[in-house]
Amino acid sequence: MGNSSSRGRSEPRQGEQRTMKWSVDGFASLLDKGDGWTYSRVFELMGYNWYLKLNPRDKKSGDDGTEYVSLVLQLDDLSVKPDTVVKASFKLLIYDQAYGKHSEHQVRHSFQTASTSSGASCMVSLEKLKERPSKFIVNNSCTFGVEFIKVKASKVSTTSETLFVRKPSVFDEARTYTWDIEDFFALKNSGHSPEFEVGGHKWSIGVYTSSDGNHLTLDLCMKNTDGVQHDGSANLVEFSLAIKHQEGGNHWKATGRSQFTSNARCWGWTKFISLEDFKDSSNGYLVKNKCCIEAEVALVGSSKMK
Incomplete structure (x- = not known):
């Protein structure tokens, strides 16, 4: 030594x-x-x-x-x-x-x-x-x-995180929320669903036109993060977002697992689906200006920063 x-x-x-x-x-x-x-x-x-x-x-x-x-x-x-x-x-x-x-x-x-x-x-x-x-x-x-x-x-100045992943239980089962949009074009460039609750937190689905103007962006947002952030904690959330096929075909779906905090409240996909495919009524996602977006949300863990 x-x-x-x-x-x-x-x-x-x-x-x-x-x-x-x-x-x-x-x-x-x-x-x-x-x-x-x-x-x-x-x-x-x-x-x-x-x-x-x-x-x-x-x-x-x-x-x-x-x-x-x-x-x-x-x-x-x-x-x-x-x-x-x-x-x-x-x-x-x-x-x-x-x-x-x-x-x-x-x-x-x-x-x-x-x-x-x-x-x-x-x-x-x-x-x-x-x-x-x-x-x-x-x-x-x-x-x-x-x-x-x-x-x-x-x-060295080090920031460390401990991630705790819970064992599956009935309390961690995914909750499903369905957002029926009667007139998609009334949303203009962006819109948010009504709030819904999962795991003691309020959430909403965001839908936007991507920055390149060629895709649809979908994300999930935690609305009330302040109450869980004062102690440096975060929520590990497993979620999926889907645009439902309105005629019984396959839904357009993506799944992720992310940590939601006060400075990272929204997670999703910037190029979820091309606008061309989404607007083509023969694909069954947007029919007579109507579409249906579904979210499945489950809190599966938490983390602490030091």
């Missing part, structure tokens, strides 16, 4: 160790093992625990089969609390042991949770690693490392 006095610090203290070198002796034997990650031991630098991951025969997605030596830094899962983000600037290095022409890759990365990798690696083609006169491999040994520049931790 890291020293708690280092939390939130961005610059290394004078004389503080900030570089880890990892030498792999018998590198040819590691190459013989093929593609796969090898892990260093966990080490502490800058107040946190880390480890390096090495793949000597990595391949890039969609590449031509070229093999790369890849090096990745990872934050140890016991090093930081889940509500902390660790922002780190560092260099990943593959050392040239003769000429000092190291292969390095500078990274800035936010480790959002424990046991997360940098998401970026120092990649050198295996062919380049072996070529002369570079001295990446000396006496069958290859050296890798990480050098930290800055490390800073901060608390």
Whole structure:
């Protein structure tokens, strides 16, 4: 575990160790093992625990089969609390042991949770690693490392929700409300059904012309959300909306499961049905300007925000 006095610090203290070198002796034997990650031991630098991951025969997605030596830094899962983000600037290095022409890759990365990798690696083609006169491999040994520049931790602002789904009971059975519209065109661009009650709450069906002007939008709205929102709760509602076929055919129906709150009172479908299909009387949905919209509503759960 890291020293708690280092939390939130961005610059290394004078004389503080900030570089880890990892030498792999018998590198040819590691190459013989093929593609796969090898892990260093966990080490502490800058107040946190880390480890390096090495793949000597990595391949890039969609590449031509070229093999790369890849090096990745990872934050140890016991090093930081889940509500902390660790922002780190560092260099990943593959050392040239003769000429000092190291292969390095500078990274800035936010480790959002424990046991997360940098998401970026120092990649050198295996062919380049072996070529002369570079001295990446000396006496069958290859050296890798990480050098930290800055490390800073901060608390993350987290909102969490717990959703509770009730076991089905007779009290949760869907209630059906039918809205008979005698003259659809009298609604003009939008309209709401009379209110109806389900589960102690009042609801209405909304019908609109979509923003593209080519579809009918249907939604279900909870009318009295204020009374249930002061404690941060929400209602999980399973519902369906349907335009009934007036001549005994199949209804045009959609089903959803959404949470209704004071800032999300209405849920539905913006392109429920095309206006062309809806207005075509041969389809049986709008007949002599009349239509029938049906809602099935059941409260099946609730949630709390923290």
